Amino acid sequence: MVSLFMVFIIFGSLLPIMLNMQRNLEEKKERVSAYETLHExxxxxxxxxASNGQRTVNGIVYSWEMAGGLCVDYTDYKGQAERLCAE
Known part of the structure; x- marks a missing residue:
């Protein structure tokens, strides 16, 4: 019974940490692709x-446009619109 309790404690605390790390990694991968799109x-x-264009990476469309500054727009894995501009 104690060992079962320990298993629940370990997996109950590790699973949320693992999911948070996976979410952070996915966000960072998308930002890296956005910066690569800025460079290209x-x-x-x-x-x-050219003043605008598109690039698709892992199913995500990165659209860039040069209007006053160079910016990349994309929809992240959560479905939220993101915008990244070069300074």
Missing amino acids: AAREISSTG
Whole structure:
């Protein structure tokens, strides 16, 4: 009975920690892809003069636009709109 209680305590505390770490990792992966999109957009602007474009990574569409500043818009895994701009 005590060992069963210990198993419930261990998994009851580790599962929320693991889920939180997974959520943080997913958010960071999306931000890295957004920064990579900013970098590729800057290269494309300098080579072709394009003012907007898109890139798809792991099923997420990253749309970039040069209007006053270079910004990337995407929808994260939770379905919320995100915007990342270069300074």
